Structures are given as C-alpha cells and as structure tokens.
Amino acid sequence: MPEQPLPQPRREYTAGELHAHEVDPDDPLAEVRRWVGDAVDAGITEPTAATLATVDAAGVPDARVVLLRGIDDRGVRWFSSRTSEKGRQLADRPVAAVVMFWPQLERQIRLRGRVEHLPDAESDAYFASRPRPSQVAAWASDQSAVVASRASLDAAADAADRRFADVAEVPRPPYWGGELLRPDTVELWQGRRARLHDRLRWTRLVDGWRLERLQP
Numbered sequence: 001m002p003e004q005p006l007p008q009p010r011r012e013y014t015a016g017e018l019h020a021h022e023v024d025p026d027d028p029l030a031e032v033r034r035w036v037g038d039a040v041d042a043g044i045t046e047p048t049a050a051t052l053a054t055v056d057a058a059g060v061p062d063a064r065v066v067l068l069r070g071i072d073d074r075g076v077r078w079f080s081s082r083t084s085e086k087g088r089q090l091a092d093r094p095v096a097a098v099v100m101f102w103p104q105l106e107r108q109i110r111l112r113g114r115v116e117h118l119p120d121a122e123s124d125a126y127f128a129s130r131p132r133p134s135q136v137a138a139w140a141s142d143q144s145a146v147v148a149s150r151a152s153l154d155a156a157a158d159a160a161d162r163r164f165a166d167v168a169e170v171p172r173p174p175y176w177g178g179e180l181l182r183p184d185t186v187e188l189w190q191g192r193r194a195r196l197h198d199r200l201r202w203t204r205l206v207d208g209w210r211l212e213r214l215q216p
C-alpha cells in the first residue's frame, strides 16, 4: 500500500508564556495542580489523562494512558490493577514517567520519579467512591491477561454481578489499588512562537528544589 503522507502542520504556538517569576520555585506540584486546573477550566476532554511510562524487568519501556485522580504535596496518583502489565513492571522497577499534553493550551507536563503503593486506607476510600459497575468490573477483569472473546469477558462481568448482588458495599480487590509517583523532576512546557518554547524544570534536592530554564 502506498504511504499516505501525514499532514504537515506548521502551527505557531501563541496561547501563553511561562516565566520563572510566575511560578513557585519551591512547589512544583502546586504548579502541576494549577495547570491541571486550567485544563479543567478550559473544558478539555479528560483533562487529567496522563501517559504513564514504565519499564519492564529487561529495561524495555512501555506506556499507556491513565487518569490522574489526585495531586498533592507527595506527588500524583492513579488507580489500577497491580497484577496488570504495568503493575508487574512497577513491582519489578518502581519508577515511572508521567506526561500530560493539552493541545488547546499548548502545554505539556513531565514528571519522573519513584512509585509506591498508596496506603490501603486511601485505596479503600477511593474504591468506595467509585460507581458500583466500576467496582464490579475491577473484580471481573484480570487486567492485561488474554481473554478468549468479548463474550467471555461479559460472562465474567455477569458472574461478578451475581457474586456481589446481595453485598451492600463491594470490597476492593486485593490486587487493585492506588499508585503514587513522587517526582524527582517536574517540567512545565509552554509552546511559543518559532519553536522557541518555554521550559521550566524543577529538580529535587536534599532540602528543596532547583528551578532551571531549559532550551527548547
């Protein structure tokens, strides 16, 4: 099949600017929170969607999208199966990178650091807040395992439905929970004219953060 040429956009990025004097040099996670808030306010679809990159035991990278469910002084968190591909990778190598991109705002965020399980109480509280069908689905799906057919997945979901039919509160599966990325580096990227983009990167030090501007 002949190759279809890709469109070659030459878009100029003019939506905003990013200056060191406008950010808190000591609190990159506050800046991440602010930008996610801006994405929410801008009405962007799935404003908390983030690409989560991990590495497997052989050092081969992998990546997929998850929804961030919280950002606090510790870092950013999401929820998933711990027996999934990503769960096994994180068990082997508890490090990750997270990337978010909001085209309408011409902004990108990158975080890198170590990952740990959220405390059980936090995973329990979040699981309890989920809609019941999502709770049941967490029991029905062995995330990342091969499934013979759509019909067998639906049958597993029906079986989980029946199993919990008389249960008021669906419990959190033992293999499902929250993960917390504690960033060692945080980068905010704002597109600028003529590819001279603004990049500010925070690097964690023993007693705080170093803030630097990077070349585009």
Ligand SMILES: Cc1cc2nc3c(=O)[nH]c(=O)nc-3n(C[C@H](O)[C@H](O)[C@H](O)COP(=O)(O)O)c2cc1C
Pocket (backbone or CB within 6 Å): 046, 049, 062, 063, 064, 065, 066, 067, 068, 078, 079, 080, 081, 084, 085, 086, 087, 143, 144
């Ligand atoms: C918009 C979007 C949001 C998603 N959110 C999550 C999530 O919060 N948690 C999750 O486990 N998977 C989520 N997924 C599915 C993952 O991308 C992925 O398919 C799944 O986690 C299995 O990945 P793995 O095989 O690498 O473990 C989401 C996918 C998309 C496209």
